Amino acid sequence: MATFFEQVSEMGVKQAVITKAxxxxxxxxxxxxxxxxxxxxxxxxxxxxxxxxxPHADSFWFxxxxxxxxxxxxxxxxxFRLGWLSTFMFVWETITGIILMVxxxxxxxxxxxxxxxxxxxxxxxxxxxxxxxxxxxxxVLVVALHMLRTFITGSYKKPRxxxxxxxxxxxxxxxxxxxxxxxxxxxxxxxxALTVFLSGAEAAPAPPELNANVLLILQGAPxxxxxxxxxxxxxxxxxLPLLTAIFFFVHYYKVVLYGISLPPGREEIGEDTAKRVPxxxxxYFTPDILTSELLWTALITLFLTAGSLWFWDAPLEHxxxxxxxxxxxVAPWYLAWSQGWLxxxxxxxxxxxxxxxxxxxxxxxxxxxxxxxxxxxxxxxxTVACLFFTAMLVSNWMGSPEFRVQSSPELEVAxxxxxxxxxxVLLGVPYEYLQTGIYLPGEEISDNPYLTRALEEFEAAxxxxxxxxxxxxxxxxxxxxxxxxxLEGGRFGNDFGxxxxxxxxxxxxxxxxxxxMVRLTLMFEVLDPNNPGEYLVQxxxxxxxxxxxxxxxxxxxxxxxxxx
Amino acid sequence: xxxxxxxxxxxxxxxxxxxxxxxLREPERLEHFTAAREGRMVETGAKLYxxxxxxxxxxxxxxxxCYDSLGNPIDCQGLPLNNYFLVCGDTPARLxxxxxxxxxxxxxxxxxxxxxxxxxxxPWSERYGGPMRDDQVKNVAAFVLNFANEExxxxxxxxxxxxxxxxxxxxxxxxxxxxxxxxPENGAAVYTSFACNSCHGxxxxxxxxxxxxxxxxxxxxxxxxxxxxxxxxxxxxxxLHPNDHIAPDCATGPCIGPPSAMVQDLAFRxxxxxxxxxxxxxxxxxx
Ligand code: HEM
Numbered sequence: 001m002a003t004f005f006e007q008v009s010e011m012g013v014k015q016a017v018i019t020k021a022x023x024x025x026x027x028x029x030x031x032x033x034x035x036x037x038x039x040x041x042x043x044x045x046x047x048x049x050x051x052x053x054x055p056h057a058d059s060f061w062f063x064x065x066x067x068x069x070x071x072x073x074x075x076x077x078x079x080f081r082l083g084w085l086s087t088f089m090f091v092w093e094t095i096t097g098i099i100l101m102v103x104x105x106x107x108x109x110x111x112x113x114x115x116x117x118x119x120x121x122x123x124x125x126x127x128x129x130x131x132x133x134x135x136x137x138x139x140v141l142v143v144a145l146h147m148l149r150t151f152i153t154g155s156y157k158k159p160r161x162x163x164x165x166x167x168x169x170x171x172x173x174x175x176x177x178x179x180x181x182x183x184x185x186x187x188x189x190x191x192x193a194l195t196v197f198l199s200g201a202e203a204a205p206a207p208p209e210l211n212a213n214v215l216l217i218l219q220g221a222p223x224x225x226x227x228x229x230x231x232x233x234x235x236x237x238x239x240l241p242l243l244t245a246i247f248f249f250v251h252y253y254k255v256v257l258y259g260i261s262l263p264p265g266r267e268e269i270g271e272d273t274a275k276r277v278p279x280x281x282x283x284y285f286t287p288d289i290l291t292s293e294l295l296w297t298a299l300i301t302l303f304l305t306a307g308s309l310w311f312w313d314a315p316l317e318h319x320x321x322x323x324x325x326x327x328x329x330v331a332p333w334y335l336a337w338s339q340g341w342l343x344x345x346x347x348x349x350x351x352x353x354x355x356x357x358x359x360x361x362x363x364x365x366x367x368x369x370x371x372x373x374x375x376x377x378x379x380x381x382x383t384v385a386c387l388f389f390t391a392m393l394v395s396n397w398m399g400s401p402e403f404r405v406q407s408s409p410e411l412e413v414a415x416x417x418x419x420x421x422x423x424x425v426l427l428g429v430p431y432e433y434l435q436t437g438i439y440l441p442g443e444e445i446s447d448n449p450y451l452t453r454a455l456e457e458f459e460a461a462x463x464x465x466x467x468x469x470x471x472x473x474x475x476x477x478x479x480x481x482x483x484x485x486x487l488e489g490g491r492f493g494n495d496f497g498x499x500x501x502x503x504x505x506x507x508x509x510x511x512x513x514x515x516x517m518v519r520l521t522l523m524f525e526v527l528d529p530n531n532p533g534e535y536l537v538q539x540x541x542x543x544x545x546x547x548x549x550x551x552x553x554x555x556x557x558x559x560x561x562x563x564x
Numbered sequence: 565x566x567x568x569x570x571x572x573x574x575x576x577x578x579x580x581x582x583x584x585x586x587x588l589r590e591p592e593r594l595e596h597f598t599a600a601r602e603g604r605m606v607e608t609g610a611k612l613y614x615x616x617x618x619x620x621x622x623x624x625x626x627x628x629x630c631y632d633s634l635g636n637p638i639d640c641q642g643l644p645l646n647n648y649f650l651v652c653g654d655t656p657a658r659l660x661x662x663x664x665x666x667x668x669x670x671x672x673x674x675x676x677x678x679x680x681x682x683x684x685x686x687p688w689s690e691r692y693g694g695p696m697r698d699d700q701v702k703n704v705a706a707f708v709l710n711f712a713n714e715e716x717x718x719x720x721x722x723x724x725x726x727x728x729x730x731x732x733x734x735x736x737x738x739x740x741x742x743x744x745x746x747x748p749e750n751g752a753a754v755y756t757s758f759a760c761n762s763c764h765g766x767x768x769x770x771x772x773x774x775x776x777x778x779x780x781x782x783x784x785x786x787x788x789x790x791x792x793x794x795x796x797x798x799x800x801x802x803x804l805h806p807n808d809h810i811a812p813d814c815a816t817g818p819c820i821g822p823p824s825a826m827v828q829d830l831a832f833r834x835x836x837x838x839x840x841x842x843x844x845x846x847x848x849x850x851x
Contacts, residue, residue: 043565109698120597123590124583288565295568298575305579309586318608319699515713517606546610548710551603552596 030059032286040287052286066256068282069289070274073260078153081296082146083255086170088297089139090244092304093177096132097237104184106233108226111186112319119316130308136178138304140334143174151385154373155261159272161365163254166247168361173244175334180236182332186229188421191320192329194232195224200338205352223322264373313559317421327407327415331399340398409465409501410524414543416461417454418522423556425457426508426520428564431549434518439508440475455508458522462506467494469529472503490530501526501537516549602706609707612700620684621645625711642684645708649832652717661828672705682762682775724835730800734842741838746846754840755847758830765815767848773815775825783849796849803841804831 007016026033031054032040039046046052055062073079103122104114118125147167150156156164183194201215220227259274267273283289331339341350368381375382407415418426429450442459445451467484469492482494484502494500501524509521521544526537547553557564614623621627625646644650649657656668664671676696677689688694689701696704724741727733734743755761760779765772767780786795790809793801801808806826811819819825834841 041569112699116597116601120594120601123594124586126593126597127586291565291568291572295572295575298572298579302575302579302582305582309582318604319697513610514606514707514710515715517603517610517710519610546607548603548606550599551607552600555596555600 030055030062031057043287046284050284052284056285062285064252064256065285065289066259068277068284069260070262070277071281071283072262072266073274074283074289074292078149078155078263079260080145080149081292082142082149084293084296085142085300086139086146086174087248087252088300089135089142090248092135092301093132093139094241096128096135097181099128100132101237106184106230108186108229108320111184111229115185115187115316126314127305127308130312130314131304133181133314134308134312135304136181137332137334140174140178143171144334147171148385148389152375152382153261154264154378156365157371157373158365158369159258160254160261163251163258164365165362166251166254168358170244170247170251172358173240173247177236177240177244179332179335180232180240183229183232184236185316186320187315187317188320188324188326189315189317191224191322192326193331194228196329196331196339197335198224200347200351203347203351205348225322261373264375269374269377270371310558311560313556313562315422315561324420326421327411327419333396336399337392337395338399340395343398408537409499410504410506410522410526410537410539410543412499413458413461413465413506413524414522416464417458418520418543418545420545423553423562423564425454425557425564427545427547427551427553428557429454430554431516431518431547434510434520434547436510436512436518439510441506441508458506458508462504464496465494465500466504467492467500467502469502472505474505475503490528490536502529503527504537513546518547520545520547605703605706606710608700609703609705609710612696612704613707616688616695617642617645617704625708643829643833646711646716648716648721649829651709651712657832658829663823669705669709672708673701676701676704683759684762723832724838726804726831726838730794730797730845733800733838736838743842744839746842748843748847748850750840751843751845751847754844758833758840759827760844763815763826775815777811777814777819779848786849796845799845799848800841802826803834803844806830 002010004016004020007019010016011019022033022035025037029037032051036047036051040052053067056065056067057063100118103118103125105111115129118129122128150164150167179194179197183190198215198219201218202211204211204214206214216222218228218231219225220229220231258272259277261272261274330336338350338354341353370378370381372378418424433448433450435445435448435451439445439451439455441455441462443452443455445455463481466481468481469484482496482500484500485493487493487498491498492500492502503526505523505525507523509523511519511521513519521541522539523541524537524539524543525535528534528536553564556562613621613625620642621644622642625644627642627644650672651668654668659666659668659671662671664674666674675685677687677694678692679685679687679694686694688696688704690697727736736743755767763773763775764777764779765774767778770778770780772778782799783795786798787793789798789811790801798809802811806824806828807822810821810824813819814825
């Protein structure tokens with residue numbers, strides 16, 4: 001071929017540059033020149049031989065993608081694009097995660113400070129953190145939904161059993177990735193979620209020496225500390241992503257090998273025609289699939305960005321403290337079901353059951369070998385799936401503290417309006433509106449909508465945990481409370497539960513502590529109806545929180561996932 | 565397909581606009597979060613302070629509750645923290661007195677972490693055997709420094725104007741203070757409540773001093789230390805200006821200094837209670 005200079009002298013500078021650019025583009029795309037790309041974008045028919053197929057043979061990124069799909073699988077149904085979205089989420093997490101890594105050191109001495117540095121000192125740091133954390137949760141959800149869809153369309157059946165099996169492993173890794181990241185901020189939420197999770201290892205159905213050693217390996221020391229944090233950090237940024245990537249490629253190789261399964265009704269029972277695509281049923285990767293994937297990429301990027309900025313906020317509680325156990329330790333939602341089971345059954349059984357469940361999922365397609373993928377022929381399987389799904393939702397609900405509350409009623413009230421951790425309805429009142437004084441639940445404060453609303457919430461919480469025995473002149477708003485049910489052991493119940501305060505007195509006291517900081521004290525007093533003169537509850541000054549002018553809880557309260 | 569391209573392009577542009585918007589409001593947001601960080605450190609520090617420090621340093625940090633309504637010291641040994649000379653300005657007086665070269669944050673963090681040996685101020689950091697983690701020490705320090713506010717720091721508080729001569733002091737008459745006869749019994753209580761005994765030991769027991777010189781015989785030796793100074797003048801000076809003269813013999817050899825190892829801020833701490841000086845001198849010198 002002529003050199004660039006020869007071309008210049010031959011056809012002039014302009015034409016030579018255009019020719020050169022065309023050549024460069026063709027090399028980069030491994031086969032398509034500028035006019036090929038433009039015609040693809042316009043949706044024109046390709047020229048012959050089709051240059052759009054060449055990248056699938058010659059380029060790295062396209063050779064792992066099939067050059068065409070069966071048109072039937074390119075609509076929303078049957079894939080719902082969930083496989084692509086799972087892949088996208090993995091990439092998304094990798095990118096945002098690498099950015100966060102720059103500002104993070106896995107040591108209990110600085111990890112928590114690092115989080116505040118990211119929030120208060122790194123431009124767009126909070127957005128990056130929210131994106132990564134929201135992305136982690138969305139990824140679990142997307143992967144689980146992808147699994148649900150492959151089950152429903154019967155795509156796990158022969159010949160795709162192994163695809164399914166690697167998928168189960170990918171879901172496990174996804175959950176572990178999410179959960180291992182949970183520890184890294186080294187706040188109370190992280191520390192205790194992981195501590196509870198690890199305490200499960202001790203109860204596994206195996207010899208105690210083995211359990212003790214597994215626990216030791218997982219937490220790096222007899223208790224969770226610097227060694228444990230480093231290990232979980234390495235799981236999170238190294239081991240698990242690596243394993244996930246490996247299994248992803250195996251998974252994806254199998255998807256390309258067998259083709260995406262057609263909607264169950266579109267082929268004969270027992271046949272698999274995904275790879276035998278008649279010419280007129282082909283949808284080519286370039287431009288159709290590519291466009292569609294880019295569209296979904298753009299949409300979910302928009303969703304995650306807007307979500308992270310305006311609607312959802314990554315939590316950050318107080319510094320991890322091995323001595324202070326929070327009142328209710330809650331697992332993240334995608335593990336809450338196991339917490340629900342733990343409330344019902346013996347720990348050892350539950351911990352033993354979880355790996356068993358994974359194994360059951362892996363072998364399921366090799367055991368359930370019914371030939372038909374059609375819905376009408378799989379009533380039992382689909383019913384079992386529905387039941388399982390429902391059972392998981394119920395278990396998840398049982399995992400929440402609403403189910404079987406253990407602590408005393410005044411602490412439950414405090415937990416609802418002023419928990420030790422996180423922004424809440426009382427701390428969320430802007431500082432200027434926290435005027436010192438003593439306020440009753442439900443009291444209306446003129447010119448102070450924020451405090452009034454907080455006191456309303458206080459009243460609602462009191463309503464859940466109080467009942468009327470004889471009446472209490474100090475609490476004028478008790479008309480709406482339930483009558484007490486007397487229970488054994490001198491306890492009382494109301495319509496909401498078996499843990500209520502009879503004729504309580506409750507108030508919020510706000511005192512000035514420093515020039516720019518107030519103390520909020522929730523005060524509860526309940527006389528013991530069975531022992532006149534004695535108190536059933538007398539919280540004194542013990543339930544309190546400080547609120548500094550600058551602490552900015554009201555900002556956190558703007559987000560959908562914050563309870564205030 | 566064209567529709568997809570259009571929607572995708574719009575979504576992409578919206579994302580870019582959102583990112584641009586986020587970047588624009590970033591400086592303000594960063595400021596808010598820096599303040600939030602500071603505020604929450606103070607809040608956590610407050611909890612720690614009330615659980616651990618308030619018994620000695622007082623609920624409001626002035627260490628005032630260490631004295632009952634009659635002004636008698638009760639079992640409480642802390643220095644005031646809610647105090648101009650500790651928290652106001654860039655280099656508060658307390659740093660200069662102790663010849664500390666760092667910032668006030670470092671001064672407080674160091675004192676909380678390592679304690680003051682020989683006093684009731686134990687080392688609080690788990691690095692030195694105490695109960696607190698580094699972050700907790702930082703939080704407590706943030707709380708203490710948060711005592712600094714416009715009102716407190718508006719002007720240097722007028723401290724008691726100690727006369728140079730102890731004789732002038734004894735006959736001093738101001739609006740707030742007229743020296744009464746010294747009460748050795750109260751002087752003994754002052755001796756322990758200001759933790760003099762932790763270094764100088766028990767005056768009734770020679771050799772009980774831990775760091776500084778034993779004071780049981782100061783009535784005699786005090787008169788010999790500085791030419792022209794009586795024992796009482798010498799002790800008075802040593803309390804108010806510990807670096808002016810370094811005593812020859814301390815518990816473990818020659819005394820070091822200047823600066824003296826002696827507590828440096830008694831002039832300021834006793835300002836509210838000048839009568840204690842009278843009582844203390846009565847106790848030590850029998851005046
Ligand atoms: C990180 C996690 C995962 C990624 C990135 C991923 C990715 C993909 C992709 C891109 C496809 C192509 C078809 C489609 O979009 O639906 C696919 C198909 C498939 N996946 Fe996954 N997947 C993941 C997890 C799972 C899980 C948890 C399962 C089930 C346990 C699973 C089972 C399958 C099966 C059976 C197919 C074949 C579907 C068919 O041929 O119709 N995958 N996966």
